[in-house]
Amino acid sequence: MRKHCDIERREINGQPLYWLAPKTGASSLHIFYLHGGGYAFNIMSLHWHFIKKMIRKTGASVTVPIYPLAPENKWDTSYAMVMEAFEQTVARHGVENIVVMGDSAGGGFSLGLAQMLRNQGKPLPRQLVLLSPYLDQTAADPMQLDLEKTDVLISVEGLRRLGTWWLREGEDPAMFPASPLFEPVDRLPPMLVFAGSDEMLLADALRLKKKGDESGAEIELKVYDRMQHVWMLLPIPEAKKALNEIVAFLGAPTNRS
Template identity: 60%
Template structure:
């Protein structure tokens, strides 16, 4: 049985009709305009007190490098935030990153990568690749966990596949949180999953996927949809998703692909959990974080 707080959050999101608003093109663009006006969330007071924050830019896009002042470990997290490849990093991302630093003693790199629809994958991947290579040179690729939620989860898998294809040093581990792996939202089961999801819709995903692919480009192509690329010779992957998430279909297809190719992918399913539930202030997310920390530090 899911917690009372999780049920309450789901109730509020459904009451606010978030899914329907994001699915409508005009309303979604209004949300996006407001997001651009507000700007990205920044690391809060805790970070300023307990970590060293270093900022630099790649092609005009900010990259945060954060190191704990005390209890630092060898672990480094390369975190790619979600938001349909279009929305900026928000406070819940920073809250999650804070908890990971506290629990694992990890240093963290957070690229604020170029966003759609102003940019597409071809402009965003080079920025993130440069940020990763800098982190790998500083911390050692084997000590890095590439991690992301939703679109950031898709980006995390696509980045790791691209590193492999280019013969570059791979991270030691990969963590995917409700990852968006198929930008076409073409799985038949997603029509039913859409009835349970309070955030995502098939139409909204397809619109955002085309933005990320770029005008006139195929959203099923790699790396826009990393699900359809090879998963051979990748580092161990921990995959978290909820059974009431539109992207549960992507997670199941990736796990099925892993079985066929004998890839090292562990799937953790939150029963009746929504999209990116592991970032929320609920009991179920605390358990997920414990599993995430165990995976990073093992």
């Protein structure tokens, strides 16, 4: 990363916040990236490799907040840190240049952040990109029982356990923003959503798309056949195709290596 990018590290209440910018060929595009991991696991090398690919493909600069993790921290603590990180990013890059992007729990976080900004009457990012988003802490969709049979990473029990870690005792797992799927999705930026046909969180993506269609939201859903959870981050041809579709959605140049 350091070979190709200038990297700046700051902290918000003791939590790291990274700004990355390409050393050459920088564009005005800025990606605010929220990593996955069930809100309980830290950022991984796969995330950094994906971020590096996005930078090389688009010339974008990137903000990566390392938010407080469950179970030691709950949703409100993490959202407070991410909101502060986003406002600092807006001040630095301009909200009109920012795309909020995230995978798995980071995808849920991305949607929840945009909804929270809308609810508070604050300026919104220009676009959202959600990769296998984790949007519902209840794990109560009947479809997920069938999808569990083909999902090699996630189980219904696992989702519900992660939900109990993310929430405070006695809180409703369907509450906002812990489960952004149940909050209105109108008046949000255009969204590009990816899911795999063999992953449990396909159910979340399908319900998000249905909710968006009913409310007039601009949501494009791409479901890849026989793909697993967050396959977009893996070194496989389908991930390369998804990356090119993301670049096209962002309106970024596509002639980069």
